[in-house]
Amino acid sequence: MxxxxxxxxxxxxxxxxxxxxxxxCGYFLxxxxxxxxxxxxKILLPFNSGQCKMNM
Numbered sequence: 001m002x003x004x005x006x007x008x009x010x011x012x013x014x015x016x017x018x019x020x021x022x023x024x025c026g027y028f029l030x031x032x033x034x035x036x037x038x039x040x041x042k043i044l045l046p047f048n049s050g051q052c053k054m055n056m
Contacts, residue, residue: 004013011024
């Protein structure tokens with residue numbers, strides 16, 4: 001999950017113990033929420049499209 005970018009403010013998401021946190025605004029996502037967002041098509045994996053963008 002490198003290079004996750006928070007779409008709202010463009011901040012990079014830093015990996016924490018049980019999720020990721022935006023370095024700019026402090027928005028936090030649990031790993032399970034990221035998995036659910038991927039399964040519902042809200043985020044794209046960086047392998048297919050460059051940097052991962054979050055739609056949350």
